[in-house]
Amino acid sequence: MSDSFTLETSGSKGHLDITERVRAEVRRSGAKSGLCLVMVLHSTAAIVINEHDDPNIGTDIIKALDRAVPDHAGWLHDRIDDNAHAHIKAAILGPSELLPIRDGDLVLGSWQRILLLEFDGPRKRQVHVEILPGQRGR
Numbered sequence: 715m716s717d718s719f720t721l722e723t724s725g726s727k728g729h730l731d732i733t734e735r736v737r738a739e740v741r742r743s744g745a746k747s748g749l750c751l752v753m754v755l756h757s758t759a760a761i762v763i764n765e766h767d768d769p770n771i772g773t774d775i776i777k778a779l780d781r782a783v784p785d786h787a788g789w790l791h792d793r794i795d796d797n798a799h800a801h802i803k804a805a806i807l808g809p810s811e812l813l814p815i816r817d818g819d820l821v822l823g824s825w826q827r828i829l830l831l832e833f834d835g836p837r838k839r840q841v842h843v844e845i846l847p848g849q850r851g852r
C-alpha cells in the first residue's frame with residue numbers, strides 16, 4: 715500500500731521530524747513486517763535518518779552543506795530560478811530512505827528519527843510512503 719502526506723515548511727532552510735507521520739502510515743497499513751520507503755516528491759528537499767533529540771544536529775547538517783555548497787556561487791541553474799544550491803544539497807542527501815518494519819512498527823535505533831530537510835522553503839512538501847509487506851507470519 716502507499717499513501718502520501720503534505721506538510722508546510724517554514725523558513726528558507728530547515729529540518730522537520732516526520733517520524734510519527736510515517737509511523738502512523740505503517741500502523742494504518744497493518745503490515746507486521748516488510749519495508750517502508752519514505753520519499754519526498756521534490757528536488758530541493760531531502761530525507762535523512764539521524765538524531766533529532768538535539769535539533770541542533772539538523773541545523774549543523776544544513777550549515778555543513780552551506781559551507782560545501784554556498785548559495786549563489788555561480789551555479790548555472792541560478793540563471794533559471796536561483797536555487798541551484800538547494801538542488802545540489804538535495805542531490806547529495808537524496809530524496810528517500812528505506813526502513814525495515816518489524817512487529818508492525820518501524821525499526822529505528824534509539825536516537826534515530828526520520829527527518830525532512832528543506833533547502834528552498836518555505837513550501838508545501840509532499841512525502842510519499844510506500845509499504846512493502848513481508849511474507850505472512852514473519
Ligand code: ZN
Pocket residue numbers: 791795796797798801
Ligand atoms: Zn530550480
